[in-house]
Amino acid sequence: MLPLKDINKSLTTPHVNRLILVANIIIFTLFWLSSQNILLDQKFAENMWGTNNSPGVFVMVPDEIIHGQRLFTLFTSMFMHANWLHLFGNMLFLYVFGDNIEDAFGHVGYLVFYIISGLAAALAYIVSILLVPAIGDLAAGLVGASGAISGVLGAYIVLYPKTRIISLVFYVILPVPAIIFLGVWFILQWFYGFFDMSGGVAYWAHIGGFIAGMILASTFGLKRKKARESRLRL
Numbered sequence: 438m439l440p441l442k443d444i445n446k447s448l449t450t451p452h453v454n455r456l457i458l459v460a461n462i463i464i465f466t467l468f469w470l471s472s473q474n475i476l477l478d479q480k481f482a483e484n485m486w487g488t489n490n491s492p493g494v495f496v497m498v499p500d501e502i503i504h505g506q507r508l509f510t511l512f513t514s515m516f517m518h519a520n521w522l523h524l525f526g527n528m529l530f531l532y533v534f535g536d537n538i539e540d541a542f543g544h545v546g547y548l549v550f551y552i553i554s555g556l557a558a559a560l561a562y563i564v565s566i567l568l569v570p571a572i573g574d575l576a577a578g579l580v581g582a583s584g585a586i587s588g589v590l591g592a593y594i595v596l597y598p599k600t601r602i603i604s605l606v607f608y609v610i611l612p613v614p615a616i617i618f619l620g621v622w623f624i625l626q627w628f629y630g631f632f633d634m635s636g637g638v639a640y641w642a643h644i645g646g647f648i649a650g651m652i653l654a655s656t657f658g659l660k661r662k663k664a665r666e667s668r669l670r671l
Contacts, residue, residue: 451536492578517580541662554588561645591650
């Protein structure tokens with residue numbers, strides 16, 4: 438299933454979500470242009486993103502995090518992507534679901550929520566490798582916003598479970614309740630996490646981010662959502 442839009446109008450303008458979207462797109466575009474020697478040069482791209490043999494400056498490497506090295510990459514890696522398809526998939530989900538989570542948490546609260554979800558996702562991935570080494574390589578770099586965005590999805594299923602998601606399902610466009618759409622998505626992450634080990638996708642980061650998002654939404658989001666809606670509708 439691919440989300441196209443949700444039938445859930447925000448009460449506020451999602452400034453932070455838009456800034457995150459733009460930041461991710463600009464950063465990857467800069468990488469791609471430099472990798473093609475159009476802007477800056479390929480050496481710049483290799484320094485920032487790395488090569489097959491060596492992760493770049495801003496890429497998160499689990500083994501380094503375990504040893505307290507380059508901890509800033511836990512944050513910077515959230516804004517980096519491997520290719521255009523990776524970027525498109527993540528930004529589509531963030532565009533569809535992120536505005537309503539920002540609506541519930543508020544602008545500053547949403548930014549804090551997003552970062553915490555991303556950090557939780559990265560740590561969940563590292564722990565998963567320590568427990569089951571076949572899941573991944575501690576020395577391999579990790580990039581992508583999908584861990585933080587998984588937190589957004591986890592919050593959405595808590596805050597807006599009945600909202601209809603206009604989705605592309607096997608070439609047919611259907612309205613699917615969020616609890617079904619996101620529930621199926623989450624189950625698939627568990628399935629791939631167990632049966633697609635070392636497949637190049639950090640499924641356990643998705644799982645960790647999703648659970649973190651659910652916890653944050655249940656603990657803080659529901660109360661903030663109700664208070665915000667009451668205040669804005671007065």
